[in-house]
Amino acid sequence: MIEIDGITKRFGETLAVDSVTMTVETGTITVIVGTSGSGKTTLMRMINRLEEPTSGEVRINGERTADSPPHLLRRRIGYAIQGHGLFPHHTVARNIAAVPRLLGWDRETIDARVDELLSLFGMEPAAFRSRYPQELSGGQQQRVGVARALASRPDLLLMDEPFGALDPIIRARAQEDLRDIQRKLGSTIVLVTHDMEEAIRLGDMVGVMDGGRLVQYAAPEEIVARPATGFVADMVGDAERPMRLLSLIPAAEIVEEGRADGAPLPRDATLRDALSACLWSGRDAVPLDREGQAPGRVTLDGIRARAEAGPTTEGHAP
Ligand SMILES: Nc1ncnc2c1ncn2[C@@H]1O[C@H](COP(=O)(O)OP(=O)(O)OP(=O)(O)O)[C@@H](O)[C@H]1O
Structure with missing residues (x-):
């Protein structure tokens, strides 16, 4: 369990984090969400002492982090950041093994852990172990970055906008993978994002930051159903916009x-109807009735691509 207790950070005149108190349960994902400058990165960096708090403290399983030398802490x-931060001149295996090597694990244990993580992330160890980061796709690099952060079985994994650099389709997949792997490993994760949709999708708990303050800390359903402030309601509204857009096209x-x-769906069905039909039937395409022609089909890929294009067609304001 991680207890953040009345933590505050000032940079000169700026109150970056204002007396935040929250508890993160072991084996859960907590997502901190807020707009740019709301203090979420600073809050997270105080957990592993990349920033020292001005006041307040953090305890991990009852131990004050202030009592642990920062490099041991x-x-x-684990710490995973946007753009993954892989060492370009080291192989995938060596990148993943960075912390276990520092900790002096023996070679067989390290090799077994590297292969286990690669398999878990859907990357065939024999094919990927010896590659260099530039020989991987963006999504693969991101997975290796997360595998590296998990390699030493950390008590806690901190993730700062880990999916920020990924395009939206890979991003959704990456989020699902993270969720699966977190469940399998029982990891405790604190993740920072500016994307409320990501927060709602991934978080067991969601903390909303506004102007350095934690304005709501609750389960995602609670955030959506009962936003504590107008700011939270606006952020939730933005997250729902893609769904609303689908029901207009x-x-x-x-x-x-x-x-x-x-x-076949009726010819006047909306994309939201088609999406519901796909999800409900577990198919990735559904037939659609057409005037004077045989039915055509609407695919999940097509729906996703159209949703991502946004309200580009005239008359489809969200
Ligand atoms: N090292 C620093 N020195 C001075 N001010 C800082 C420093 N780091 C952050 N700040 C300020 O503290 C506030 C909170 O910044 P922080 O990076 O925590 O926000 P954030 O919510 O993570 O934003 P973003 O999404 O843009 O990263 C901002 O006003 C920022 O300018």
């Missing part, structure tokens, strides 16, 4: 040739 706490706009299983 940071070996127990006719599925006919992205219908394509080809068949799909199931009863």
Whole structure:
């Protein structure tokens, strides 16, 4: 359990973090969300003492972090940042093994851990172990970055906008993978993002920061159903916009040739209807009735691409 107790950080005149108190339970994901400059990164960096608090303290499993030398503390706490920070001249295996090597693990244990993590992240160890970061796709580099942060089985993994550099489709996959792996390993994760949708999707608990203050700390359902302030409500509203947008776009706009299983949706169905039908039936395409022609199909990929294009077509303001 991580207890953040009345923690405050001042940079000169700036009150970056203002007396934040929160408890993170072991084996959960806590997401800190807020706009730029709200203090979320500073709050997180005070957990592993990359920043020293002006006042207040942090305890990990009852031990005050202030009593642990920062370099020892940071070996127990994984840290993954946007752009992954991999060492370009080291192989994937050596990158993942960085902290276990520092900790003096023996070679077989390290090799086994590297292979275990690569497999867990869906990367065949024999194919990836000896590659260099520049020989990987962006999504693979990001996975190696997270694998590295998890390698020494840290008490806690801190993640600062880990998916910020990924395009939206990979991002959704990366979030699902993280969730799966966190469940399998039982890791405790604190993740910082400016994206409320990501917070709602990933967090067991969501903390919303505004102007250095923690304005709400609750389960995602609670945040959505009962936002504590207007600011939280606005952030939730922004997150729901893609869904609202989907219900305004006719599925006919992205219908394509080809068949799909199931009863055709009516020709005036919206993308939201099509998405619901796909999710409900577990299919990645559904048929759509068309005027004077055989039914076409609407695919999940098509829906996703159209949602990401945003309200580009005239008359579809969200
Ligand atoms: N080292 C520093 N020196 C002076 N001011 C700082 C320093 N680090 C952060 N700040 C200020 O503290 C406030 C909070 O910054 P912080 O980086 O924690 O916000 P954030 O919510 O993580 O924002 P972003 O999403 O842009 O990273 C900002 O006003 C920032 O300018």
